[in-house]
Amino acid sequence: MTETLTERSQKILEAIIEEYIATAQPVGSKALARNHDIKLSPASVRNVMAELEELGYLASPHTSAGRIPTEKGYRFYVDTLLQVNDLNSRQKDQIELQYQQHGLQMADMLREASRTLSSVSHYTGLVMVPRLKVTIFRHIEFVRLSPRQILAVFVTQSGLVQNKLVEIDEELTPRDLEQITNYLNHTMTGLSIQEVRARIVAEMANEKALYDHLLRRTFALSTAALVDETTGDIIIEGTSYFLEQPEFSNLKCMKRIVQTFEQKNILIDLLDRGLDTEGVQVIIGSETKYSELADCSLITAAYSGKRGTLGTLGVIGPNRMPYSTIIPIVDYTATLISRLLDTDND
Amino acid sequence: MTETLTERSQKILEAIIEEYIATAQPVGSKALARNHDIKLSPASVRNVMAELEELGYLASPHTSAGRIPTEKGYRFYVDTLLQVNDLNSRQKDQIELQYQQHGLQMADMLREASRTLSSVSHYTGLVMVPRLKVTIFRHIEFVRLSPRQILAVFVTQSGLVQNKLVEIDEELTPRDLEQITNYLNHTMTGLSIQEVRARIVAEMANEKALYDHLLRRTFALSTAALVDETTGDIIIEGTSYFLEQPEFSNLKCMKRIVQTFEQKNILIDLLDRGLDTEGVQVIIGSETKYSELADCSLITAAYSGKRGTLGTLGVIGPNRMPYSTIIPIVDYTATLISRLLDTDND
DNA sequence: TTTGGCACTCAACACAAAGGAGTGCTAAAG
DNA sequence: CTTTAGCACTCCTTTGTGTTGAGTGCCAAA
Incomplete structure (x- = not known):
């Protein structure tokens, strides 16, 4: 829509989103001006916030609460504001360590990948088993x-x-x-x-x-x-992390999500979408096209063997996810799995 | 402890437990005297209730609430009060229908069993895959x-x-x-x-x-x-039913249970216990020996192939489960699976 | 032995008031 | 023209206070 977002607006939007990701609370102007090395008064911040809300990047739950990011806000954040850092070697080790076990078969390896994705990210890990x-x-x-x-x-x-x-x-x-x-x-x-x-x-x-x-x-x-299975299989680990997310404390909506996981087919479809994509893909909220997952985001990446893409893996969590840390985790895991599948059993 | 429970006391205990199973609310004397064709005044019922509480079959959350069954109460109910009815043919059909699909392999059949157990009982279905x-x-x-x-x-x-x-x-x-x-x-x-x-x-x-x-x-x-896997595998379906149980609406305790499910090993241990047992086994609350499952009960039964017991299957839910309907469901499913494994692929 | 009556308890609910975080607007300062 | 301080306003949240009502235990009468 509007292509004009001043650098200052962007900086504030970024700060708001990161604050909200960290706290899960609507972000107010005062707290923002204080914590995020923004050299502006709360009043000025408010002006910018009002503008950002007008443009659809922010929303306010009610008049006297702070602002929360909209999907459009997250999307802009992921597309242009976010800079992902590489993992440090400690984190890489933490991931890599899980695969050191002797002679893992592929199935075990994929399960391990899902488990590791989940435990390292503290969200739910997903791995799509390669189609026949x-x-x-x-x-x-x-x-x-x-x-x-x-x-x-x-x-x-x-x-x-x-x-x-x-x-x-x-x-x-x-x-x-x-x-x-x-x-x-x-x-x-x-x-x-x-x-x-x-x-x-x-x-x-x-x-x-x-x-x-x-x-x-x-x-x-x-x-x-050798006829193709119509539906692939998917490995889901760490559903229980969803129970920690304050945005899903409502049991009704929690149940809908867990049921969606149990049926698997929706997740399979979502992971399939990443098959032809290079690098990490982020699907936010309604971009999933499934109302059940309107408040969920996926971060996925494809992994490959010797001869091209085999499947996708990733993490699913609330829209309010720390993208900057999860994206490299997913990325690194996909690379690692690809490497292991390439060298293993040659 | 005390072996003396008059017939009247038993009848009242049974009524309380069934009422509590149905409503999940502490049961008071008035409602009980009204609904459960008990020809006694609320006052008399109260006397009996006090006695049952003294003996440990009932507990009261607080003075001005009704009574709820204790584990001992459930145990007594299951052991001596409960009479399980056979399934009617409609229910049997409902279960049997799931397996009519052409040429199911054993693994699919077991998964289907878990799924059916879950959907018919409205609790979580468990099936232990046969040990090597x-x-x-x-x-x-x-x-x-x-x-x-x-x-x-x-x-x-x-x-x-x-x-x-x-x-x-x-x-x-x-x-x-x-x-x-x-x-x-x-x-x-x-x-x-x-x-x-x-x-x-x-x-x-x-x-x-x-x-x-x-x-x-x-x-x-x-x-x-052919070396034995140390740990068996288990198929869990319908975790989301747990989210419907009012006793687990506390997210903290909900999470502990879901995590226990994800780790699987505790459930495997519990199902293993039913391997050598004939017929349906009921494990109530702390009898599981796992504090995580202190508020959960299991109903399990062993299934067998041509040559003896292969594994166990069952249902897990809150202590407050409708045992009289679930027990025959588990029983029938185990029998059915055994029959299918016996005739199939001979 | 059973039952009606009665005082008592205590969670749950409703309602009101206070508190406070945050906003939008306006006018003054830079 | 931009930024900021001030201020009135909004409305959620918290706290406190009755009030209600289901349920109990006990006692005395049937």
Whole structure:
């Protein structure tokens, strides 16, 4: 809207937001003029505040309270005022320490990431488990549970194990299965699942292949086994930190948020949005597009393995979050996880 | 302590507890005499109440409030007063319906069980995932992640997939692995993991076997792969129901409980206690031995597969729970899960 | 043994007054 | 023209004070 915000206004807006983040109390002109090395009288501060409110960056709960930031205020703060410091080495160590455990498998590592995000930030940690299609084929195994039921156990390059129950139309003998397994493990290793599927389609298009009974079955089975899960999985840790936030002391609204977490799908959608984004992304309040999370903000970043983005991770908390400290935490964690996934099991 | 409780006292105690369960309000003599077809005047009821309080079954928050049950009161109620009705067929259908989905794997089924327990009872559902040692060996597969790292993927009879990263001392070639896999899959299928381990120990004791290089490696690897996890896993669903309970409206205590849930280990311990117990078990308040859960009660039951008990499931809520409706829900769910695990994938 | 009556207790609720943090406006000072 | 001190005003919050009413314990009568 209005592109004019004097440097002084910006400085005051920043001070108000930081004060509010620290105290969770509406910020008044007097306290502000006193604490934040602002060389102005409370009266002048008031003038600026009124102006900022007019422009929509601030709001006042009632006449005789101070001001609180609006979403627009937070957005401006995050976009232009905020300068994120790097973590100091002590903080980096604190995060890194959690992954020193011997031979963590990917699943454990992701859970640990969520836990660490939560405990370091004191908000709720979120980690999206990589979708099947972006993982890299390493090994597949079929176990016959019954004549028509095959359990496909699929190991990705990074040691993530996914399994899926496949119902088949025609019976397969153990011998058939063994051949199929061998074929897939020899031809597909190292390809991404997307590539594997493309390859299968390509081979099937090759008419000759269709005459090969084994190949046809292989395609049928592996297509079924590698079909994409519609919904990803997400690891949520530290929900209890939400209970500490004064803005959610209202049980009614607290419950709505916890329920939203339990359903997971909304969070999955929000994390998905960060998949194609470079660096850290901040989603504030109604930008989530979900009314349940109107008072929540997310800070997310994508992590990647050897071959591109795998998933996203982040932190969710109230709008009033200390962005300057959380952003580098999320950023560093994403980088760290990416590095670990890259070097591990090479 | 005192074994004498007249029939009249018992009847009044029962009425008080049921009234309190329904309303969450201290129960007074007048309301009680009115509603619960008790043919006594409020004054007489008061006399009995005073007596029950003396004996420790009731407590009064303050002089001019009614009475609330103590733990001892609940315990007596559950042990001798309570008569649980069977579920009617509508309720059974409501539970059963959740499992009609095509080809659920065991893990999905257990999650569904937890979810259903929660949604039907309106409290928090708990399901303990079977410990490795009680599951039945169906198939094992080793995937080499690096020369010294082997991923052991292990499929149980019921389709549960567990995997474990094993670090080995001496390198194994793919050919070695294949032989080991074949050996294990041919000799061990159908045995419980406990039996598999016993078998391995027995074979190793047989001195001749030690000269067989392959066998020795097999034992080393499979011992490592099948080593018991120290801590089981638990599926918790419906934490948000806790936020509805008026007794936990105090955020401080609410947070302590949610944190306890997040750590999981306490709940695992509590569910473990029900492993060797037949039928439904009720743990009330301080009987949990955990101060964090002093105001919570658990209702648990063990479920089993073809070959004995696999794990436990149940519901956790405030002491003030409608035991008469929850107990049959837990009971029926345990029976149902056991039946499904028995018939499925045979 | 049961019950009605009665004095007593005490949380909960409502209402009023005091207190205080903060605002907007105006007029004087820089 | 900008900044600031002063001041009246707003309105939430806190505190205090009755008042209400549900519930109790006890006693004496049925």
